[in-house]
Amino acid sequence: MQKDENFSEWYDRVLLEAQIVDDRYPVKGFSVYLGWGFSIAKRIVQMLEERLEEEGHQPMQFPVVIPEDAFQKEAEHIAGFAGEVFWITHAGENRLERRLLLRPTSETAIYPLFKIWIRSHADLPLRMHQTCNVYRYETKATRPLYRGREFLWNEAHTAHVDYEGAERQVRKGVEIYRSVYDRLGLSYLLLKRPDFDKFAGAVYSLAFDTWNPDGKVNQIGTVHELGENFARAFDVTYEDEKGVQRHVSTTCYGMGIGRTLAATIAHHGDDHGLVLPPVVAPKQVVIVPIPFKGSEEAVAAYSREIEARLSGAGVRVVLDDDDRLRPGEKFYKWEMFGVPVRIEVGPREVEERSATLVRRDTLERSKAELDGLIDAVRRLFDDIYRSLRERSWRRLEEEIAEADSLDQLRAYMEERRIVKVNWCGDPDCAFKLKDEVAGEVRGTLWERREEPTGPCIVCGDAAKEVAYVSRTY
């Protein structure tokens, strides 16, 4: 099973064998999260929600249905999403008087309530988040977790007294998302999307793009400055300290939980299956007893002792004492599931009061005394995490190339690289580029300006920025 040679095949097989997602649900573009996959997803959600709540976002839950009239209030927004929403027209035997749509994103569900809740400057800033599924009738090819018609995400929405407040929140949103990706060991480019590709209704949009083994970039999160656009459309105002009515400024940001899970699988996995960062592994350690004739009971008892110690220390541990499988089959199984550390226990370990540890990422073996086992396991967790993170960032660097001509760019696109080009900033040049090569202008670095090194790769005029070009999901 060769991940880098045939990512698509590898991915489909891992999704089923590691019980991540089942794509055989009888409606196109809708998949089922399986036990192991959803356990990982829940841990990603939990890490994110904790950070959001620490930063003052209240957990809420809005309805999945949005009435047609609310949806149509912000002109750019409706133009951006109208072609891809699911419509509910009937209930029971009745035709509904007013059509309802399944949220493709929740601004138009949330702003009518923001309008009720926000009265005075004392109500601001207002910050909320929700983890939910959103619905988009994708016409592009779907792929589980990367692109579906139902996808799991977390979205945050905030309101502020002024644009500067919203700008500060944009930076906070970036910081929160970065902290989650970092704990997952994921590398990314943080790009400001070109204007023609921003969120429908936003002033500007930032996006976290990660590399993918198949060369298509995976957008795992976005952060949007909305200015007063939605506040004006929904008439959300507050009374300032002088008694003047003003529109709030707002932001929103969304993290694709499915896509973040996909990136975690795709960045860290290897030819044996998943490799999970310990922080999100549903089981962090698997104990495999390897008894020889006559030692079965001693090995079983000692395995349970190790299990109890680890479990008592808060490590998520499973003892695989299934009699129907041989040790080698268990190794195969738990490697596929990406459990970070395997502990092998045989008669020798019993005698020595030791344990043999195998780390999942490198499959290196080491030994530990029972009394130092918990520390040894924790050190391995740290080592694995650091190593995965470094490898992910190194790969991102390797993926990036620079092109001076469309021919060179085309060649790199065929190698499925992420390519830096000089760009004049004209959307027409970006569209021409897309027609000429199988790649899209994804934007420019947000945190650090890169100076162009030559003229626009398309028109030859003076370049204003350095743009990143890639294939996309």
Place this chain on the structure above:
Amino acid sequence: MQKDENFSEWYDRVLLEAQIVDDRYPVKGFSVYLGWGFSIAKRIVQMLEERLEEEGHQPMQFPVVIPEDAFQKEAEHIAGFAGEVFWITHAGENRLERRLLLRPTSETAIYPLFKIWIRSHADLPLRMHQTCNVYRYETKATRPLYRGREFLWNEAHTAHVDYEGAERQVRKGVEIYRSVYDRLGLSYLLLKRPDFDKFAGAVYSLAFDTWNPDGKVNQIGTVHELGENFARAFDVTYEDEKGVQRHVSTTCYGMGIGRTLAATIAHHGDDHGLVLPPVVAPKQVVIVPIPFKGSEEAVAAYSREIEARLSGAGVRVVLDDDDRLRPGEKFYKWEMFGVPVRIEVGPREVEERSATLVRRDTLERSKAELDGLIDAVRRLFDDIYRSLRERSWRRLEEEIAEADSLDQLRAYMEERRIVKVNWCGDPDCAFKLKDEVAGEVRGTLWERREEPTGPCIVCGDAAKEVAYVSRTY
């Protein structure tokens, strides 16, 4: 704000003031969970999911949409739900070839996958659960958390080699639910529903009914024995140890998270607002500094010291140092939110290195030394929990009456009691009873048979069972 005199008014006010749910969403029957309410709901979900996963249920997530043809496979099921489903007919500009409905419950989404997953007896038992919203186009009056068109629940689905396996699982489901209700201090009747009121497609249904201050019983959970009904409709079979193909036997159970939250509010709340069991309180302790002139800094520093100690011990604590509110306003606010313990800190406490504790349920005050504070708080948590639970069970006992005649039953129904009556078991008598009094036959005790004490209250024939009658949500 009088809870028992005017529950409806009390409830509406608490929902908004304690930030539980906002009912002003512009689609009838759809509400918004607010920060405090959803934080409580998430803790209920977490308690339940932990128990389910300990008992071998894998967390999954199925799509919200079900194709019409799958929905129509089980005849009783479709008959039971067809009148109340929402239909998706269009996406973007296109009319869908096949209509999709929003799940009213997920059997018909899940069984097509069970059919794929289950091949042999080694795949059984199969147990999964999911926390999700379900959708029912209710025509009855809606009330937030009690009855809505979108409601949050957790549903579990299991498959077994035979009916006995499913029966054991029914008992396990009951045990799991009971453990959650018990930790919330909720009393309930566990009833076997009469046949005419069972889940559409079930062999039989059990339900947890709780009392409500307005006299309408609140069904907070159900457990269903499905036998082979769904397995036959969806052709879910396995190969047994002898190589014979057999249908699986299945069960399902659902806990209404919103309704369980409503019961928690309704059972324990008082005229000051919410009273939360410590296990689900988003904040378990609030520290209110009460400085006098000159002592501000010492009180603030000591308050922070107390906060750090409690927080270090894993207690969810908030220090309310908002300068805009007076202490009395803070008491009012945090009593409304139902925070179990308030700690008041003034110059005297600073001097004594002590703290004044006020428990939310009785508003009794006590003192503790700083060094014994964590123990004192934990003891208070236990006391509050036990006291709430006892009060809830006592109230249930008080609600129950016994009636020998329809006139007596009618009188008790006007008092909004839960009434035991002798019943012949004939559905017609139950329907007549419903026409005669404003109450419904909810079923018979499941775990302990009660012997009838006279003839059927409706027809006068020999009674077979003792039925519970009440108003319902």
